[in-house]
Amino acid sequence: MRTAAFSTFYDVPFSNQMKFKKDYPRIKAFRVMDEEGNIINKEYENIPKEKLLKIFKAMVTNSEADKIFNMAQRQNRISFYMTSIGEEASTVGSVAAIKDHDLIYPQYREQGALIYRGYTIKEMANQLRGNHYDVGKGRQMPVHYGSEKLNYVTVSSPLGTQIPQASGSGYTYRIKGEDRIAMTFFGDGAASEGDFHSAMNFAATLRSQTLFFCRNNMFAISTPVDEQFAGDGIGARGIAYGMNTIRVDGNDLFAVYNATKKARKMIIKEGAPCLIEAISYRGGDHSTSDFAELYRNEEEMAKVNSLIAKLGNPITRVKNYLEAKKWIDEDYIDNIRKELVVEIRECLKDATKEPFPHIDEMFNDVYYEMPQHLKEQREEMYEHLAKYGKHYNLDQFKR
Ligand SMILES: Cc1ncc(C[n+]2csc(CCOP(=O)(O)OP(=O)(O)O)c2C)c(N)n1
Structure with missing residues (x-):
């Protein structure tokens, strides 16, 4: 069964008009809430209170952990760190919409997904220190998390290698008839790798139960998207490969959650892959080895400022929503932040005392x-x- 955009290529239409095509209507980014957190499409205001509070807690944990671990690198307590500031809705919201047994192939900036699945701060700290409790036994760089029990494949440094692996796993699930998908995260930069294209074509033609989730955060280290591609982003490529594709406001938790939920359903029903391109903005440096102010100068910022304003802050948007619903009060976020600071500092202190592996x-x-x-x-x-x-x-x- 062919699941691509048209049922067969053999009925290619002919024309006596010579027309080159370069563009078509831009793909719009789907959103459910505005940048303040007001719902603008009630049909998708559907995350139950308990689930939303769990998602929100994971987003805040992600953000607090980022602040403290990033500082810990400056204090020489860990050798490297990568924050995911501003991308908490896309990593947490997407994973909250799939099943726990779905296999995740991450890039490296998706700690929010792992936290949502139950990875503890203690496990994070042990990995970042590479001590003898680290399941990777200190043989990986910091932030190269992995967890067999949480169905989260270990991060690998070479960009894009996880994408064809996810196509392969998703193919296996389809031929075995499993209610399972492989979901892979990657950035706009990784989508320039050959691996991305082979993975997409493999998955589309051989029909893998794979969800390709692109975090388009506008930068690949210092390379802005305008220098990364000349077409309509990564979304256009999903359509070109004949895949169900959507572009979403990546800072809108409800949009990410709903699009991912629907994508999973389609993947299982059709036995074919989907692509989600989540539009966001990398809030921090690329990593602790980077200093973004050097290339995000005034001229560069002038180009993105209106987009940044439209995206708002993903955590604030959910916080405003929760407050309007009266599901949390003013002190809620301060209180959980305070508890988290104590927990994260303790875990890091404990992890630092432990020896490295044998x-x-x-x-x-x-x-x-x-x-x-x-x-x-x-x-x-x-x-x-x-x-x-x-x-x-x-x-x-x-x-
Ligand atoms: C094959 C390969 N080439 C280059 C690098 C160096 N590198 C590490 S991260 C990165 C940028 C990736 O950007 P993107 O995929 O957009 O993800 P983001 O960091 O923005 O989340 C580069 C070039 C690498 N790790 N592997």
Whole structure:
């Protein structure tokens, strides 16, 4: 069964007019609330109170964790961090709309999704420190989270590699007839990788139960979207590949939630992928190794200021909504922020006290059975340490 835009390509129409085509009506970003948090489309005002409060708590946790961990890098307590300031609605709202057993292939700025699924601050702190409690055993950079129990595949640094993997998983779910999707997050920059295009075409033609979720936050480190692509963003590419596609206001929790819920339904019903392009703005530096003010100068900001004003702050928008409903009072957010600050600081302090994994761990797990060359390298390491061990601070590793 072909699920693409037209049932067969063989009935291609002919014309005696010579017309080149470059544009078509811009894809509009779907929104349910305005930038203040007032509902403008009642049909989609449908998130029950308890669920909305859970989502909101995850968004605020994400934001507080970002502030403290980012500062911790400045204090040399962790070596690297990436905030997701301003993108909390798209990461939390989308994952809240899929099922817990759906497999997530993240990029790296989606800690909100992981927090919503139940990843604790303690687990975050252990990963960021790379101590012996880190499930990755300290072998990944900070923010390369992963959790088998939460169906969250470990972040990988090379951009775009997660996208074809998600096409593959989604293909498996379809041929096995499972009520499961693979959802992958990626940025506007990662969508310039060849992997993105192969993944999209694979998923569309072979019909993967995959949700492609592009966080279009206007920048790939210092490259603005106007230098990243010349067409109508990433959404246009979904249509070109013959996929159900929507562009949403990524700072509108209700829009993200509803579009993702509908996308999941279509993916399972049609056994075919969907693309969501969430429009947002990267509120912070790219990472702690970046200083955005160098390229987000006055001239650059003049181009995006009206978009930023239209998007507003995703947390404030939900907060205003909750207050108008009288589901939270004025102190609610201050109180949870205060509790979170204590918890995050404690977790970081505890994680810092823990030793790094045993030095043997750097040789484990790569192969099912350790090959001879690795065994030899481990031997060499021990011989080296027998001679020069006093020059290393071996106490910082687990015994
Ligand atoms: C294959 C590859 N090329 C380059 C990089 C360096 N790099 C890391 S993040 C990044 C920008 C990605 O931007 P985007 O996908 O828009 O995501 P965002 O950081 O905006 O969330 C680049 C170029 C990399 N990690 N891997």
